[in-house]
Amino acid sequence: MDWLAENTPRIVVQLLSGLSVGVLLFLVSSGLSLIFGVSRVVNFAHGALYMVGAYLAYTIMRLAPGSGPYFWLALLGAPLGVALLGLLVEVLFLRRIYQAEHIYQLLLTIAIAFIIGDTVRTIWGAENRSVTRPDFLTATIPILGQAFPSYNLVILGLGPVVLGALWWVFYRTRWGMLVRAATWDRDMLGALGVNTPLVYSTVFVFGAWLAGLGGALVAPIQGLSPGMDASVIILAFVAVVIGGLGSFFGTLVSAVVIGEVQALAVLNPFLRQYDLVLPFALMALVLIVKPVGLFGRPE
Amino acid sequence: MQGALRKGLVGWRVPVVGVSVLAVVGWVLFLGASLVFPKLAPVFWVQFAIDLFVLTLFGLSLNLLMGYGGMVSFGHAAYYALGAYASALLVKKAGLPMPLAFVLGPFFAAGGAMVFGFFAVRLTAIYFAMLTLAFSQIVFAVVFKWTKFTGGDDGIQGVWPIKALAAPPVSDNYYYFSLGVVLVCALLLYLIVNSPFGYTLRAIRENPRRAEMAGVNVRLHQWVAFVIAGFFAGVAGSLFVFFQGSVNPDYAGVARSTDPLIVALLGGMHNYLGPAVGALLYKIIFFYVGRQFPFLWQLIVGIILLGVILLFPGGIMGAITERRWRRLPFGRRKGVPTVAPGEVETPTGSSVGGGNGGR
Amino acid sequence: MAGDKVIFACKGLSKAFGGLRAVDGVDLEVREGELRALIGPNGAGKSTFFNLVTGQLRRDRGEVYFNGHRIDGLAPYQVMRKGIARTFQITSTFRRLTALENVQVALFVHHQRHLNPLALFVPGHKSMAEQALHLLEQVGLADSAHKPAGVLSYGDQKRLELAIALASEPRLLLLDEPTAGMAPTERREAMALIARIARERGLTLLFTEHDMDVVFGYAERITVMHQGKVLVEGLPEEVRASPEVQRVYLGEHG
Ligand SMILES: Nc1ncnc2c1ncn2[C@@H]1O[C@H](COP(=O)(O)OP(=O)(O)OP(=O)(O)O)[C@@H](O)[C@H]1O
Ligand SMILES: [Mg+2]
Numbered sequence: 001m002d003w004l005a006e007n008t009p010r011i012v013v014q015l016l017s018g019l020s021v022g023v024l025l026f027l028v029s030s031g032l033s034l035i036f037g038v039s040r041v042v043n044f045a046h047g048a049l050y051m052v053g054a055y056l057a058y059t060i061m062r063l064a065p066g067s068g069p070y071f072w073l074a075l076l077g078a079p080l081g082v083a084l085l086g087l088l089v090e091v092l093f094l095r096r097i098y099q100a101e102h103i104y105q106l107l108l109t110i111a112i113a114f115i116i117g118d119t120v121r122t123i124w125g126a127e128n129r130s131v132t133r134p135d136f137l138t139a140t141i142p143i144l145g146q147a148f149p150s151y152n153l154v155i156l157g158l159g160p161v162v163l164g165a166l167w168w169v170f171y172r173t174r175w176g177m178l179v180r181a182a183t184w185d186r187d188m189l190g191a192l193g194v195n196t197p198l199v200y201s202t203v204f205v206f207g208a209w210l211a212g213l214g215g216a217l218v219a220p221i222q223g224l225s226p227g228m229d230a231s232v233i234i235l236a237f238v239a240v241v242i243g244g245l246g247s248f249f250g251t252l253v254s255a256v257v258i259g260e261v262q263a264l265a266v267l268n269p270f271l272r273q274y275d276l277v278l279p280f281a282l283m284a285l286v287l288i289v290k291p292v293g294l295f296g297r298p299e
Numbered sequence: 300m301q302g303a304l305r306k307g308l309v310g311w312r313v314p315v316v317g318v319s320v321l322a323v324v325g326w327v328l329f330l331g332a333s334l335v336f337p338k339l340a341p342v343f344w345v346q347f348a349i350d351l352f353v354l355t356l357f358g359l360s361l362n363l364l365m366g367y368g369g370m371v372s373f374g375h376a377a378y379y380a381l382g383a384y385a386s387a388l389l390v391k392k393a394g395l396p397m398p399l400a401f402v403l404g405p406f407f408a409a410g411g412a413m414v415f416g417f418f419a420v421r422l423t424a425i426y427f428a429m430l431t432l433a434f435s436q437i438v439f440a441v442v443f444k445w446t447k448f449t450g451g452d453d454g455i456q457g458v459w460p461i462k463a464l465a466a467p468p469v470s471d472n473y474y475y476f477s478l479g480v481v482l483v484c485a486l487l488l489y490l491i492v493n494s495p496f497g498y499t500l501r502a503i504r505e506n507p508r509r510a511e512m513a514g515v516n517v518r519l520h521q522w523v524a525f526v527i528a529g530f531f532a533g534v535a536g537s538l539f540v541f542f543q544g545s546v547n548p549d550y551a552g553v554a555r556s557t558d559p560l561i562v563a564l565l566g567g568m569h570n571y572l573g574p575a576v577g578a579l580l581y582k583i584i585f586f587y588v589g590r591q592f593p594f595l596w597q598l599i600v601g602i603i604l605l606g607v608i609l610l611f612p613g614g615i616m617g618a619i620t621e622r623r624w625r626r627l628p629f630g631r632r633k634g635v636p637t638v639a640p641g642e643v644e645t646p647t648g649s650s651v652g653g654g655n656g657g658r
Numbered sequence: 659m660a661g662d663k664v665i666f667a668c669k670g671l672s673k674a675f676g677g678l679r680a681v682d683g684v685d686l687e688v689r690e691g692e693l694r695a696l697i698g699p700n701g702a703g704k705s706t707f708f709n710l711v712t713g714q715l716r717r718d719r720g721e722v723y724f725n726g727h728r729i730d731g732l733a734p735y736q737v738m739r740k741g742i743a744r745t746f747q748i749t750s751t752f753r754r755l756t757a758l759e760n761v762q763v764a765l766f767v768h769h770q771r772h773l774n775p776l777a778l779f780v781p782g783h784k785s786m787a788e789q790a791l792h793l794l795e796q797v798g799l800a801d802s803a804h805k806p807a808g809v810l811s812y813g814d815q816k817r818l819e820l821a822i823a824l825a826s827e828p829r830l831l832l833l834d835e836p837t838a839g840m841a842p843t844e845r846r847e848a849m850a851l852i853a854r855i856a857r858e859r860g861l862t863l864l865f866t867e868h869d870m871d872v873v874f875g876y877a878e879r880i881t882v883m884h885q886g887k888v889l890v891e892g893l894p895e896e897v898r899a900s901p902e903v904q905r906v907y908l909g910e911h912g
Contacts, residue, residue, distance in 0.1 A: 093605065093609070097608070097609075102424050103365065103371050104608050104612060106425070106428065107560065107561075107608055108604070108608045108609075110557065110601075110604070111600075114604070115601035115602060118594065118601070121594060122594065122598075126594060230553065234432075238429075238433070241425075241426065241429045245425065245426075273444050274444060277444075280433040280437055281433075281437060283429065284430060287418070291423075291426060292426065487779070490779040491778055491779070493782050493783065494780055494782045495766035495771040495774070495777050495780065495785055496773065496774075496782075498762060498766065498782040498783075501754075501763075502752045502759075502760070502763040505751075505752035505753050505754055506750060506753070508750065509746075509752065510752075510763075511714075511735050512712065512735075512743075512746075512750075513743075513826065514739050514764075514768060515772065516735050517735070523773065
């Protein structure tokens with residue numbers, strides 16, 4: 001009890017920061033889940049797209065370090081750039097393997113991840129870089145006496161906004177309804193007389209856009225590192241798999257859970273040691289108990 | 300006509316190494332060349348060859364799962380690492396002699412595969428891949444963090460083979476040792492994939508539901524395959540640890556798990572020797588290109604993979620030999636009516652002559 | 659010809675998909691050696707019924723007995739090992755294995771070679787090849803023994819399925835539309851073949867079929883399903899004369 005009383009502020013702050021990690025993770029993994037839901041392709045290149053988003057944002061922000069307008073410009077431009085790249089990838093490669101066995105799909109997206117990853121490292125170099133936050137978001141805000149970065153607060157605020165926007169897109173637009181229909185039953189699209197390839201492409205591009213947005217938002221927090229594609233893709237997969245592939249809601253829940261678990265693990269010396277593996281242990285546990293994830297449907 | 304058929308049966312597919320003349324000649328040449336190789340080649344190439352043997356065995360073991368069983372494991376390095384660590388620890392902590400540790404190591408890998416595989420085979424396709432990945436990450440985290448026992452990040456050093464195998468000139472004896480071990484293991488794996496067990500495994504790959512309906516306990520079968528594959532990955536790991544003289548967490552890393560995947564795809568996963576050919580090519584490309592441009596290595600691998608998947612889904616061996624594979628991954632949905640494995644019958648599927656029969 | 663022994667029976671077998679009662683309290687008894695047709699319009703629940711019997715779908719309610727044993731709740735492979743075999747409405751074979759290998763695998767499994775450690779190093783392509791070829795001959799597919807199953811014509815794949823099913827020496831054979839997708843002449847041949855094999859081996863046959871010529875030409879008894887329920891059961895003449903059956907079928911046509 002004493003421990004709890006003493007540590008409440010730390011716990012609260014960790015919970016908040018875990019939540020912001022969860023929001024970022026959700027951005028990335030929701031795109032992954034979306035793409036899988038419609039095309040049944042597990043996109044291992046998603047982490048690479050996210051990395052491109054981060055590096056593009058960095059490049060834009062560096063034009064005027066600390067500038068607010070450039071920050072917003074980066075948030076706008078980087079995801080667009082990634083979406084464009086996504087379009088390219090989809091049209092050139094993915095489109096050709098929707099019918100193939102999943103072995104080939106997996107390996108193809110891994111190949112694309114390799115290619116994009118090394119290209120990024122060639123263009124931007126392999127050093128770690130930090131990204132200057134915009135001036136108006138450099139301050140920390142005291143929460144229960146603990147300093148909490150205002151940037152993370154903005155991300156926390158962004159969470160509900162993004163969620164609302166996604167909800168609107170999927171439940172209020174025709175495109176969104178098509179996507180949901182396709183997720184539910186792939187053959188339905190053809191039966192409805194819809195231009196199926198177009199839906200697939202737009203879904204992939206939209207997923208890429210989300211990955212780019214995640215990357216752009218994360219850059220000022222975690223900086224840039226050449227291995228960020230691999231680390232995020234694995235975590236995003238864990239989130240999607242725990243939630244159940246193709247389930248948006250599941251992805252949301254598990255992204256937040258993973259963010260929180262990692263944040264809270266910091267408080268315990270033993271768990272902190274094993275923070276690397278916690279998400280995996282969680283995933284293994286979920287899969288063992290529920291083979292299709294928390295909210296997934298059997299194939 | 301009867302006679303011709305029966306004859307076709309006999310000539311059909313070379314069963315054990317060396318039935319057709321060409322195969323005998325090929326194997327004799329290969330064996331002869333590999334026996335004299337260390338006498339002629341510089342040390343570097345001898346070590347290159349050992350490395351290649353290990354990767355070949357690793358790739359072959361994965362391909363039992365992937366090519367024959369249709370199960371894509373993203374965490375095969377877990378069993379490689381378990382074999383390697385078990386052997387190293389048996390020597391270092393338990394003080395066992397190297398030959399014993401070498402023999403026992405793979406059994407620990409098989410034990411790990413038994414535990415992990417029990418859960419993994421309950422899942423399908425991508426979930427299977429993710430769970431195997433998760434298990435390998437767990438192995439990675441344990442050997443990485445359990446510093447006292449496994450040496451953590453630094454791993455375990457000074458794990459050398461017995462004198463006879465380590466005798467100078469440094470790698471020659473170990474070369475012969477690896478060659479022998481890998482050949483024996485490859486032969487065993489070959490026999491396994493061509494046994495009734497292997498054929499049943501292929502049937503499961505093709506159509507698990509149909510296999511189940513033929514009376515196959517699909518999960519049990521897959522589990523056994525998983526354990527066998529884990530065992531041979533463990534042999535590869537043990538072999539490598541005594542070659543390197545050390546083991547570290549990278550043995551369980553993601554990159555180590557993608558190596559055999561790439562090798563099998565490159566060489567052709569529907570051909571028994573595919574992974575061997577793939578390993579050779581992979582190592583050669585690495586030597587001539589990857590070493591010069593280490594920062595572009597993944598890019599190169601990625602481009603090659605793309606090319607193989609889009610142009611030669613059967614890999615090199617597929618392109619060379621079995622023509623009937625060539626069209627399969629992409630073309631097969633067009634010509635022939637098909638049911639994807641596990642697909643649920645569509646109630647409207649009574650097709651051509653179906654409809655209502657009230658005539 | 660049918661004996662007196664009831665080899666297969668189910669009571670109150672039910673399965674709903676959401677609100678749809680695909681199979682709704684089906685009672686059925688089949689006597690040993692009988693050739694029984696299970697007919698009904700599209701969506702009547704015939705395939706679902708088969709899937710329940712074989713354990714591929716989990717039943718909501720009901721009991722299934724085979725040869726005196728209760729078999730509901732068993733996994734599909736366990737059901738198969740009790741002596742039931744089936745074919746599928748949409749052909750289901752091991753596409754990239756040759757026709758011969760398809761049958762061999764079924765034989766391996768039946769003779770428990772596939773998980774026998776002693777057989778782990780026996781060349782599989784030689785094992786039981788003679789028997790497999792013999793089965794292919796029986797279904798008229800010997801010429802295509804070395805072709806991959808996936809390239810066979812639809813009708814030939816159906817034959818291959820039959821050979822696979824026969825490999826396990828079943829006592830009850832469930833055939834889901836064995837002649838669907840065949841040309842009219844081919845259908846009669848195929849069904850004649852099936853009936854002959856069944857009689858030779860004393861097999862009990864339960865088959866669904868939309869082709870009424872085939873049904874009335876070969877079935878000894880007919881069960882008519884409609885909307886998940888058994889509507890009528892009886893001899894072919896009785897079924898043909900049944901006003902309910904006529905209504906169901908004609909009603910479908912509008
Ligand atoms: N897996 C499933 N999920 C949901 N509904 C299903 C499923 N399988 C079958 N159904 C529904 O159950 C009903 C019975 O289907 P079933 O395939 O058993 O009919 P059938 O008598 O075999 O028809 P047909 O003559 O067309 O083969 C149909 O309305 C079908 O849409
Ligand atoms: Mg049906």
